[in-house]
Amino acid sequence: MSGEKTLIRDGLVVTMDADRRVVSRGAVMVEGDRIAAVGGVDDVLRYGKPDRVVEARDSIVMPGLICAHTHLYGIALRGAALNIKPPSDFLQILQRVWWPLDEKLNNDDAYATALAACMEFALSGTTAFADTYSAPNGIEGSLDRIAEAVNKVGIRGIISFEATERRSEEEGRRGLEENIRFLKRGDRGRAIGMISLHASFTISDDLIRAGVEAAEKYKAPLTIHVSEGPNDVYHNIERYGKRTVERLRDVGLLSERAVLAHCVHLNVEEIRILGETKTNVAHNPMSNMLNAVGVQPLPEMLANGVNVSLGNDGYVFDMFENMRSCFLLHRVARRDPGVISAQKVVEMATIDAARAYGLRELGSLEPGKKADIIIIRPKILATPLTGSPYNYIVNGIKGGDVTHVFVDGELIAENQRLLKVAQEEAQKEVLGIIGRLWERLGSSPLEAVEPLKLR
Numbered sequence: 001m002s003g004e005k006t007l008i009r010d011g012l013v014v015t016m017d018a019d020r021r022v023v024s025r026g027a028v029m030v031e032g033d034r035i036a037a038v039g040g041v042d043d044v045l046r047y048g049k050p051d052r053v054v055e056a057r058d059s060i061v062m063p064g065l066i067c068a069h070t071h072l073y074g075i076a077l078r079g080a081a082l083n084i085k086p087p088s089d090f091l092q093i094l095q096r097v098w099w100p101l102d103e104k105l106n107n108d109d110a111y112a113t114a115l116a117a118c119m120e121f122a123l124s125g126t127t128a129f130a131d132t133y134s135a136p137n138g139i140e141g142s143l144d145r146i147a148e149a150v151n152k153v154g155i156r157g158i159i160s161f162e163a164t165e166r167r168s169e170e171e172g173r174r175g176l177e178e179n180i181r182f183l184k185r186g187d188r189g190r191a192i193g194m195i196s197l198h199a200s201f202t203i204s205d206d207l208i209r210a211g212v213e214a215a216e217k218y219k220a221p222l223t224i225h226v227s228e229g230p231n232d233v234y235h236n237i238e239r240y241g242k243r244t245v246e247r248l249r250d251v252g253l254l255s256e257r258a259v260l261a262h263c264v265h266l267n268v269e270e271i272r273i274l275g276e277t278k279t280n281v282a283h284n285p286m287s288n289m290l291n292a293v294g295v296q297p298l299p300e301m302l303a304n305g306v307n308v309s310l311g312n313d314g315y316v317f318d319m320f321e322n323m324r325s326c327f328l329l330h331r332v333a334r335r336d337p338g339v340i341s342a343q344k345v346v347e348m349a350t351i352d353a354a355r356a357y358g359l360r361e362l363g364s365l366e367p368g369k370k371a372d373i374i375i376i377r378p379k380i381l382a383t384p385l386t387g388s389p390y391n392y393i394v395n396g397i398k399g400g401d402v403t404h405v406f407v408d409g410e411l412i413a414e415n416q417r418l419l420k421v422a423q424e425e426a427q428k429e430v431l432g433i434i435g436r437l438w439e440r441l442g443s444s445p446l447e448a449v450e451p452l453k454l455r
């Protein structure tokens, strides 16, 4: 190991290692892009004299959060006043909100939305994410522009283009090709590629097989939306005579390489199949609530040994809010306060998310791993940081409490300021491009929308 040594000292170190070790008044030594030592301050100091010291007193030191499923371009919908007939189910949300948006996107929009979302992720303590982009009229080259935004902010992004045969087989082939082109590209910086397929109700068996083949050839993760709404289940039963997960198994998609987003409408047999095939799941509780699709059977998944990670599905980019929502949703849904622990939720946003994408060097603070680290200092410390760190993180922290964000040992944000990107300039650039996108979408900020009718 070589490179500049940074000592983070005197914090409550939440390692997320195999023993889930927590060290009070702990320290982490970073050397170059790796973690060199973790433990008590004196033990870590034995590793050598640091070039730089970061004080973490009254702070939590933990691995950077990993968002296991996102759509960076979803940030363009924030506050949009879309002049549309209000959707009444999930399919209509896709047809009236998401698909009209993605049809308007060009490569500048890919870049601007990614830049905005990456800045929010970084400032709120997310150091890595898995993104799926969709733009039927801007496929080729889109991933290069998203990678440009990722590297500008300095965050780590697994990025992909969502292949779909929503309109034609050719569209599916071109989407898959964009993923393969990016996977073959050299010098991608902190942007990593993967294969992405939209959902089983918009793709044929042939496209699934081609996606699986490409993922194996390039040793890349493979992601797909699964039974987010009930329409996916109906489609597969009607067309193939089987449920969604059964069809994906029969066509060869399920494996340790696959990350299935959502999995809300699964039966017990499908959950058992996921456990048996070691297939990963990305759970998106806030998005599921927003789209009113239902509650994922998380307790059954965990009981069947399914590795479930946590995503935001392009909705709220503060992963602390997503952790808290996950924690609360399943309690109220089952009316059981013991149904999920705060520790499990933190695992889903760190070590389990890293495992889902085969990122063995991320997700925990351990010697030899990549130094993707965040420091959190609550603005008001009402209670000592000596109780349950997981309860503190899930119930008492928000993204704005993050003071330091390291990726590959490089400090990319400090005291809520990004260090690699000129924030004001980037903000202006984003607003200019997304403002023009809004004009094309027919959204004007002051336009009245139909008020919500209570039934």
Ligand SMILES: [Zn+2]
Binding pocket: 069, 070, 071, 225, 261, 313
């Ligand atoms: Zn999604």
